[in-house]
Amino acid sequence: MTRRSADERREQLVEAAIRVMIRDGVARTTTRAVVSEAGLPLGAFHYCFRSKEELLHSVIERITLRSLAPATAPPAGEVSTRELIFRTLHAYWDQVRERPAEHMVTYELTQYALRQPGLAEVARRQYQHYLKVYSDHLEAIARLAGFRWTVPLPALARYGLSVMDGLTLNWLIDRDDVQAQAALDEYAEHLSTVAAPAPPEPHDAHDGAATRS
Template identity: 75%
Template sequence: MARQSADERRDQLVEAAIRVMISDGVAKATTRAIVGEAGLPLGAFHYCFRSKRELLHSVIERIMLRSLAFAPAAAPEGADARDLIRSTLHAYWEGIRARPAEHLVTYELTQYAMREPGLADVARRQYQHYLQANIDHLTAVADLANIRWTVEIPVLARVGLSFLDGLTLNWLIDRDDAQALAALDTYADHLISVAAPGSVHGAAPVPGH
């Protein structure tokens, strides 16, 4: 068997951790359970991660990268700003619908991190990731649609995060696709209501950037 690199083993352990969390819950995702799921020796964990905290950060980043990042969808030629915003949000929502079990894990991760001594920074960084994804989304949409936001981007991003986070949890509970999409379109209308013609480059800067 070919020798695996540290990156390959890290990848195996992150995916194994996600599977264990989905099947057994975050609290039961012990180091031993994770390496067992990955088919690796216990020492592999400590070789790849300095702590369980570091692993949890990697789990959040992995779920973010494949499901939560906004990717501007291809809108029909001649589409206006609302169509562009709507198509992007719908593409994002398909990522949520494609991996419901993983998103359920993210809510459990938040609660677990906030209650577990020494892990509060995991929850903070988790929501910093989400907030930055919303900031990037708003900036990209404004560039593509040649609009500017009349609300400061960090504030508007926080509104979007609160809405999408609540909508996702609500959908995970009731799985009402029609109502979720209707709510998403209402949010698109709200974004249009705070958009004006012009370049995003004239918008308020993002703190810390």
């Protein structure tokens, strides 16, 4: 039997946990069910994770990373600020539509954590993670297109997270693609109105002196 590294086993357990949560629900997901799904002995869980809480954080991070990966890819060729914003949001939305069950798990996980004694920190860290990822994402868009946001980034990130979080939940409930698309485009249009050309980079004083000499 091939001996797997700790990272490989951790990877297996995270993916197995997502499958079990989709199939059985977050509340019914036990460590035994996860290791059984992964085809690993129970001891592998305690070797890879210090607690179930740590596993839940890893599940959140994995689903978030999978959703945002296509959206953070650099665009092919030159595009306008507006076009980049639209492409980025639509790349994320495509992932929501392709993996609805995973996104349902994230909302279920939030409610489960808030109701379980000692697990409320999971929900708090979940949304702190989302906020950090979304803020980094907005910075990346601005850097790729060479513009700046005219709204303070912390406020813009929280606003954007609230919009996309609510839009995703609404779609998971009614699956109305037409209305979801219209709302997404409206948000993208708004974002393009709070983007402005970045100021030119200041020239190094030494370089300027060398140019004049």
